[in-house]
Amino acid sequence: MGGMPRLGIVGFPNVGKTTLFNAVTGLSAPTGAHPYSTTEPRLGVASVPDPKLARAAILEGSAKMTPATLELLDLPPMVPGQAGGRFLGQLREMEALIVVLRAFGDPAISDEGLGHDPVGQAEELLLELAVADHQVFAKKAERVAKEATADSSRQPMASALAEAAKHLGDGEQLRTRKWTEAAQESFRDLAPLTYKPAIWVINVDEFETGTESLIDKVAGVVPEGDVVVALSARIEEEGSLLSAEERAELFEGLGLGEGALAKMVGAAYQSLGLISFYTLGPKEARAWTVRAGAPVPEAAGKIHSDLERGFIRAEVAGIDEVISAGGWDRTKPRTEGKDYQVAVGDVLVIRFSV
Numbered sequence: 001m002g003g004m005p006r007l008g009i010v011g012f013p014n015v016g017k018t019t020l021f022n023a024v025t026g027l028s029a030p031t032g033a034h035p036y037s038t039t040e041p042r043l044g045v046a047s048v049p050d051p052k053l054a055r056a057a058i059l060e061g062s063a064k065m066t067p068a069t070l071e072l073l074d075l076p077p078m079v080p081g082q083a084g085g086r087f088l089g090q091l092r093e094m095e096a097l098i099v100v101l102r103a104f105g106d107p108a109i110s111d112e113g114l115g116h117d118p119v120g121q122a123e124e125l126l127l128e129l130a131v132a133d134h135q136v137f138a139k140k141a142e143r144v145a146k147e148a149t150a151d152s153s154r155q156p157m158a159s160a161l162a163e164a165a166k167h168l169g170d171g172e173q174l175r176t177r178k179w180t181e182a183a184q185e186s187f188r189d190l191a192p193l194t195y196k197p198a199i200w201v202i203n204v205d206e207f208e209t210g211t212e213s214l215i216d217k218v219a220g221v222v223p224e225g226d227v228v229v230a231l232s233a234r235i236e237e238e239g240s241l242l243s244a245e246e247r248a249e250l251f252e253g254l255g256l257g258e259g260a261l262a263k264m265v266g267a268a269y270q271s272l273g274l275i276s277f278y279t280l281g282p283k284e285a286r287a288w289t290v291r292a293g294a295p296v297p298e299a300a301g302k303i304h305s306d307l308e309r310g311f312i313r314a315e316v317a318g319i320d321e322v323i324s325a326g327g328w329d330r331t332k333p334r335t336e337g338k339d340y341q342v343a344v345g346d347v348l349v350i351r352f353s354v
Contacts, residue, residue, distance in 0.1 A: 004045070005272055005289065006071045007199075008091040011100035012121055013077040016203040016233040018042075020100055021074035023236035024261055041087055042074040049262045050287055052319045052345070053278060054244065057285035059327040068276050068287040070268060072098075078128055088132055092191035096271050097198045098264070099125055103214060104205040104232070118202045119217050126222065127171055133192045134168035140190060141165045157186040168194065176223045197271035198222070201264060202230040207254075227267040236261055277346045278319055279303060280328050290342060299342045300350045310352035313337055319345045 011017045025044030048068040057065040073094060075087045091097070101118035141161035148154040160183035164174060173194035174187070187195060200222055202214050211230035219228045235254065239247045240261075269275065269289075276287045277299055290299045296316075301308030315333040325331040328347065342348070 004069045004071050005096070005268065005274060006073070006094045007096045007098050007268060008073045008075060008094035009098045009100060010075055010078055010091065010125070012080060012102070012125070015077070015100045015102035015121070016104070017077065017100045018074055019233040019237050020098075020201065020203065020231075021072060023233055023240045024070075024264070025072060026240050040076065041090055044072050044074070046070045046072055046261070046265070048265045048276070048287065050276070051244075051248075052323065053285055053287050055323050056278065056280055056319060056347070059323065060280045060285055061282055062280065062285035063282065064284045066284060066286040068289045070265065078125065080124055080128070088193070091193060094196065096196050096268060097193065098201055098268070099198055100201050100203055100233075101125075101218065103202050103230070118214060119221055122200060122218050122221050126173060129193045130168050130171050130173060133174065133190075133194045134165060136190050137161055137165040137168055137192070156182055160186045164192075173223050175225070198226045199264065199267045199271055200226060200228040201233075202228065203233045204230050206232045206235050227271055229263050229267055231263065275342065275344045277342050277344075277348055279349075280322065280347055292344075293341050295338060296336055296340045296342055296348070296350075297338050299348065300352070303350065306354050307350045307352050310354040311338055312351045312353060314340065314351070315349040316340070317347050318343075319347055322347050 009017050009021055021042065021044060024046040026047075046069060048070065050067045053065060053067055056062075073090060075091060099122070101121045102116050103118045105116055141158065141164075144154055144158040144161055148158040160179070164179075164183070164187065167174065167177065174192050175195050175197075179187070200218055202211065202218060204211055204214070215228045215230055219226075222228065235250075239250055242250060273292045274289050275292045276289055279286050279288065288299065288302045290302055296314045297308045297311040300311050300314070314336045316336050317328070317331045317333040322328055322331050328349075333347075333349065
């Protein structure tokens with residue numbers, strides 16, 4: 001995965017997708033109480049909230065602070081019973097899905113269809129995504145099966161595609177079973193939606209409490225391993241317009257901790273197997289994203305390719321350690337070689353020669 005992680009936001013009409021998109025990106029895309037107020041995909045970049053980076057930047061006197069980022073695509077709503085849709089191609093280019101479910105009541109919005117039943121919406125959306133993938137897989141399986149009659153080397157691929165098409169035809173998500181590496185390779189060009197990690201966001205009323213039971217109910221119908229969070233997109237959108245201090249005050253006053261954006265970003269990182277590490281200095285304090293379990297030269301390569309190529313060693317300390325010591329110069333970093341796996345929250349100084 002090169003560059004920043006890319007996530008697509010999907011859901012039925014009037015579930016609050018665009019409100020969530022605004023809250024997370026700080027943009028102000030128009031929203032409406034009528035269905036289909038989003039008619040074209042919108043792209044935005046979300047900065048990952050990071051109080052520790054902000055604290056370390058102050059201690060280091062950094063001139064600039066650069067948090068980690070996610071790219072978000074807000075798609076027009078899916079129409080129940082109309083799998084496909086002209087925007088699904090763009091969704092296939094994303095690394096993960098953020099699926100928004102409505103659990104709030106609003107007199108301005110019709111409760112027609114699945115209204116504010118998040119479990120019903122989740123079940124319906126799973127089916128829509130399975131149908132959309134099935135259309136693509138069945139077509140390709142048929143074509144490859146014909147090719148395999150003349151070229152036996154195509155047979156394994158034909159079998160894998162036929163098996164996947166059957167699984168999807170049963171209304172199942174591809175990620176609910178283990179596939180061989182060869183099968184995964186045959187799927188790659190089709191970029192199946194049902195194989196992507198999904199984060200389910202239950203959009204609740206502003207002062208909803210006791211969301212645990214809602215989370216449990218939705219978790220009971222979505223594939224095991226999918227992450228489910230509950231939040232109020234409206235409160236998050238209001239919070240996104242405030243300064244970091246005011247936002248912290250608002251969320252604390254409402255008992256929301258660090259806010260749902262941080263929760264959702266954490267879920268996205270968990271789903272995609274990513275972690276953040278840091279570099280600190282007078283010019284810039286910066287958070288970087290790397291895959292969990294990456295050896296330190298790979299992390300160094302995120303900063304600059306020369307650092308990976310000429311890697312000698314890394315000086316490492318945890319961000320909490322740096323903050324409690326009062327800055328990098330007051331910490332006692334340890335030295336790590338090229339086999340060291342970067343951990344969440346590591347601050348790195350890379351020694352290299354080219």
